[in-house]
Amino acid sequence: MALRPQWEWRLADPAGPVQRPVSPVFANRYDAEQWLGEHWRALAGQGVTSAQLLNEGAAVGPAVALRAA
Structure with a gap:
């Protein structure tokens, strides 16, 4: 039985979603x-x-802001 990807991050910059870097896919x-x-x-x-x-493509909670201190 193959593991079905469920969890991943949609990463964005001020212009919108980015192609790179990409999030790995996680089982939990x-x-x-x-x-x-x-x-x-x-x-x-x-x-x-x-x-x-994202969980199976659906957003979970609010986006997290990433700001280097």
Whole structure:
């Protein structure tokens, strides 16, 4: 049985969704949130300003703003 991807981040800059960088796909919400917690500074450094968590393509909660301090 293959693992069906469920959780990923839609990354955006001020102009809208970005093609790169891309979020990995995760089997559970915990792993997705942990990944963002570990990588948000690098993403912000690449121009990403927000991240929206998706579950099977549907938005979950508000987008998270990414701002390097």
